[in-house]
Amino acid sequence: MAHNGTTQNGVAEEIPALPFPEPVKVQDIRHTKIFINNEWLTSSSGRTFPTFNPATCVKICDVEEGDKEDVDNAVKAAKAAGQRGSPWRKMDVSSRGKLLHMLADLVERDRVLLATLETLDTGKPFLQSFFIDLDGSIKTLRYYAGWTDKIQGKTMHVDESFMCLTKHEPVGVCGAIIPWNFPLLMFMWKIAPALTCGNTIVIKPAEQTPLTALHVGSLIKEAGFPPGVVNIIPGFGPTAGAAIASHMDIDKVAFTGSTEVGQLIKEAAAKSNLKRVTLELGGKNPCIVFADCDLQMAVEETQRGAFYNQGQCCTAASRVFVEETIYDEFVRRSVENAKKIVMGDPLDPQTTHGPQIDQQQFDKIMDLIESGKNEGARLEYGGAAVGEKSLFIQPTIFSEVKDHMRIAKEEIFGPVQCILSFKSQRKAVERANSTQYGLVSAVFTTSMDKALSVSAALDTGTVWINCYNNLHVQIPFGGCKMSGNGRELGEYALAEYTEVKAMIIKLSETL
Numbered sequence: 255m256a257h258n259g260t261t262q263n264g265v266a267e268e269i270p271a272l273p274f275p276e277p278v279k280v281q282d283i284r285h286t287k288i289f290i291n292n293e294w295l296t297s298s299s300g301r302t303f304p305t306f307n308p309a310t311c312v313k314i315c316d317v318e319e320g321d322k323e324d325v326d327n328a329v330k331a332a333k334a335a336g337q338r339g340s341p342w343r344k345m346d347v348s349s350r351g352k353l354l355h356m357l358a359d360l361v362e363r364d365r366v367l368l369a370t371l372e373t374l375d376t377g378k379p380f381l382q383s384f385f386i387d388l389d390g391s392i393k394t395l396r397y398y399a400g401w402t403d404k405i406q407g408k409t410m411h412v413d414e415s416f417m418c419l420t421k422h423e424p425v426g427v428c429g430a431i432i433p434w435n436f437p438l439l440m441f442m443w444k445i446a447p448a449l450t451c452g453n454t455i456v457i458k459p460a461e462q463t464p465l466t467a468l469h470v471g472s473l474i475k476e477a478g479f480p481p482g483v484v485n486i487i488p489g490f491g492p493t494a495g496a497a498i499a500s501h502m503d504i505d506k507v508a509f510t511g512s513t514e515v516g517q518l519i520k521e522a523a524a525k526s527n528l529k530r531v532t533l534e535l536g537g538k539n540p541c542i543v544f545a546d547c548d549l550q551m552a553v554e555e556t557q558r559g560a561f562y563n564q565g566q567c568c569t570a571a572s573r574v575f576v577e578e579t580i581y582d583e584f585v586r587r588s589v590e591n592a593k594k595i596v597m598g599d600p601l602d603p604q605t606t607h608g609p610q611i612d613q614q615q616f617d618k619i620m621d622l623i624e625s626g627k628n629e630g631a632r633l634e635y636g637g638a639a640v641g642e643k644s645l646f647i648q649p650t651i652f653s654e655v656k657d658h659m660r661i662a663k664e665e666i667f668g669p670v671q672c673i674l675s676f677k678s679q680r681k682a683v684e685r686a687n688s689t690q691y692g693l694v695s696a697v698f699t700t701s702m703d704k705a706l707s708v709s710a711a712l713d714t715g716t717v718w719i720n721c722y723n724n725l726h727v728q729i730p731f732g733g734c735k736m737s738g739n740g741r742e743l744g745e746y747a748l749a750e751y752t753e754v755k756a757m758i759i760k761l762s763e764t765l
């Protein structure tokens with residue numbers, strides 16, 4: 255798998271040629287505690303939990319385990335930090351931008367360390383962490399730093415006796431719950447727009463991958479953010495996560511993860527204080543590849559879409575519909591292309607494919623691969639685990655996939671590419687749309703008419719045309735249907751983090 259061009263983060267650049275940066279040796283992990291009020295605390299319960307390196311299944315370190323009581327303390331800190339008259343609330347908006355730029359500078363300074371921590375905790379190849387995740391994280395901070403002094407309301411004319419205007423105020427305390435597939439990047443996608451709009455935050459990293467978020471906690475303090483503006487609670491979903499979703503003093507929650515947990519978050523929000531909810535959930539993302547496309551490009555892009563980050567992407571290209579006349583050639587070339595993938599130690603710069611995140615995900619993927627074999631799909635490549643006690647799964651390609659098969663319906667979240675064939679354009683669009691998900695889709699064709707008419711008919715939040723996984727911080731990202739609500743990134747995300755106050759001023763007798 256080529257490194258270049260994958261943009262699960264906001265970069266479209268290629269990973270540069272040698273010399274590559276060297277991962278640092280991480281003997282001691284410095285930040286493993288709960289971060290509240292710019293201080294490092296042990297958990298109220300006294301419990302800790304281990305975080306593992308998925309490449310070796312060896313424990314990296316123990317981390318303090320936050321729970322409801324710690325979330326309560328964090329919310330108190332966040333509420334105090336964001337109240338009217340607080341240093342954060344009174345700060346002039348340009349200084350807020352300066353703080354975000356300062357944080358970006360510190361992330362750049364610690365880039366190699368953060369990329370190493372990310373690779374140790376997730377198993378993703380180091381060069382992908384360094385060039386893709388870190389670049390996207392820094393760009394996200396800088397992009398939103400530029401917005402702090404551009405949050406503007408409007409004036410409305412009613413008649414001569416009124417002056418009416420809107421003011422975009424912070425929502426208040428924002429909760430965030432993030433997953434393990436892009437731990438640092440998702441942290442930035444949540445905190446950057448929230449801080450830009452003057453909110454305060456309580457954020458829970460995924461239990462599998464708390465380390466980069468905690469390191470950034472130390473940078474937030476070093477940058478000079480007032481205490482309580484960002485609070486980080488490492489811990490588990492049903493405890494710390496659920497406490498965020500149902501908290502009476504959290505005004506908004508942003509969640510990225512499974513559709514199933516997204517439903518729990520909305521339910522908890524409804525049953526507590528009706529907090530605002532934005533959700534970025536799963537996908538079963540279709541690509542439609544027409545016979546008139548640039549075939550080799552389509553093969554490479556759809557496959558990178560399927561296997562990037564070991565297939566652990568909400569945007570994974572997991573249903574590739576290929577026009578019948580080029581189907582066999584497309585499958586043949588996809589198999590050839592997959593042979594270029596290098597599995598191995600994620601810290602090795604040659605490695606392009608690492609392990610899955612944990613045993614639970616590994617088992618789910620292997621079960622789906624078995625179902626593909628049993629339901630009659632043709633296994634073209636891979637299809638097995640690597641080694642006895644490891645979390646590595648071979649990149650796997652199935653052809654002859656039919657719509658009713660589990661691998662064509664369920665989110666796999668692993669390195670499994672499913673190639674289906676189609677004859678009619680109308681049918682292909684219908685099949686692409688016949689899923690509960692609506693996150694992303696792609697069309698490959700050299701016909702402008704096909705590209706535009708098919709993309710107009712696809713029910714997804716993003717449509718890529720002749721490219722894949724092309725995410726940029728300027729461009730809104732989010733799903734339709736059960737892939738979620740709301741948009742992250744770009745100007746659109748600002749609306750999720752501001753409350754619009756209308757002010758109607760009655761003027762005294764006009765002159």
Ligand code: NAI
Pocket residue numbers: 431432433434435458459460461489490491492493494495496499510511512513515516518519534535536567568615618665666667
């Ligand atoms: P998950 O949805 O359980 O975990 C995501 C986050 O939610 C984590 O921080 C977790 O601690 C938290 N969480 C879990 N239960 C919670 C609860 N009851 N209340 C509040 N927060 C809770 O996802 P998981 O179990 O790691 O993976 C399961 C499947 O979810 C994957 O196989 C994949 O299909 C999908 N997924 C999608 C992601 C995406 O980027 N959209 C990311 C991770 C998983």
Ligand code: MG
Pocket residue numbers: 491512515
């Ligand atoms: Mg779960």
